Amino acid sequence: MASTVNGTALPGEAAPREAAPSVAALALPEFETLAIEVLDGAIAVLRVNRPERMNSQxxxxxxxxGAAALALRDSGLRALVLTGAGTRAxxxxxxxxxxxxxTRMGVREFLAFQETATGGIQAIRHLPFPVLAAVHGPxxxxxxxxxxxxDIRYAAPTAKFSAxxxxxxxSIGELGTSFNLVRLIGPGRxxxxxxxxRLVGAEEAARIGLANRVVPSESLLAETLATARLIAANSPGGVRLSKRAIQRNLxxxxxxxxxxxxxRGQALLTRTEDMPEALAAFKEKRPAVFTGR
Incomplete structure (x- = not known):
């Protein structure tokens, strides 16, 4: 069997045989906060593209x-790498x-927004091909x-995870976090x-299963893409049904x-005194005083 580095055969060895995946012509919408790059081998990179604001949402x-997931869903891609633009986050x-x-939304308006937000995250999770996250910074x-x-998370040493x-x-009942985190690392953790x-660093994240492994910052994207290429070299139907089986069995x-x-929990929590207090404390750079009212 030929040895490869990032999909390239080592000197003196034959290149591996693999089908040449094709991607249907993508009609991508114009994005303000995201960027999509389609690479050779039916792989794409989706970047959260607000580096000046630490890629905040x-x-x-x-x-x-949601729009990106809809555009990519039937594209013929075999893997998607999800990352943040820039080096900070x-x-x-x-x-x-x-x-x-x-905070200016009424409860029903906020619930509609919340359903849009969860729908966007859910659409990425439910893409029919594997999604790999290359996580650096927060x-x-x-x-x-x-x-x-x-489906897979590689973390740079700078990665910091926090609910x-x-x-x-x-609450942790946000954007599917309570569902996904419990199933990934267990209810106690x-x-x-x-x-x-609290913050969970890269080494701890890998130890408890929150990240698959820690990868040097300078090679994070390259190694994530290398894994994506390994996936793309396999049967697309087999990979897609494997993903479906793993997700449904969870x-x-x-x-x-x-x-x-x-x-509904989030919609109710926006009506309490604690949320505006937390936001005010953040802006005033002081500890928040929570009352539970």
Whole structure:
């Protein structure tokens, strides 16, 4: 068997035989917050593209997650790599400079937004081909939820994961996090991470199964793409059905029901005193005083 590095045969050895995957011509919409690059071998890279804001999420971005997934779903891709633009962050959660947009919403309007947001993350998770996340820097709050939507996560030494929702007066019941995290690392670890909102470094993430492995920063994308190419070299039908089997077998209870419960919980939590207090404390650079009212 030929040895390869990033899909290239080593000197003196024959190149591996593999089918030449093809990708249908993609009609991609214009994106404001995301960027998609289609590579050879039926692989694409989806970048969260707000590096000046640590790739933080916005209302527009959640709409664009859904639009991107719809555009890619039937494209003929065999693997998608998900990462953040620039070197600072994978995705630092929701941009708090835009939080006023959410706090001005009524409950029904917020619930509609929440369903759009969860729908965008869910659409990426349910893409029929494998999604691999290359995580560098913070993957916090909604950024953690985005990383959890991937089937495989490689982490640079700079990676930091956090279910930071409790620090802004919300719960871990956000964007599918309570569903995916529990199934990935178990309820005990998920509870500790979710209740404290603490940072989980790359080495710990790999040790507990939150990340598949730690990869040097300078080769993070290359190694993630190398794995994507290994996947793309396999039977597309077999890979797709393998993904479907893995995901469906995780759903002993209904994923849709979990999202319904999360969405309503978040809608109610935005009506409490603790969320505006947390946001005010963040802006004033002081500890928040939570009352539970």
């Amino acid at each position: 916005t209302v527009t971005m959640f709409h664009e997650f 994978f995705c630092a959660g929701f941009d708090l400079d835009e939080i006023d947009v959410i 993957a916090t709050g909604g950024g953690l939820a985005l990383a959890l939507a991937a 930071a929702f409790v620090r802004v007066g919300l 998920a509870a500790e991470i979710g209740y404290t909102g 759903e002993i209870t209904s994923y849709a029901a979990a999202l319904e419960l999360e969405n």
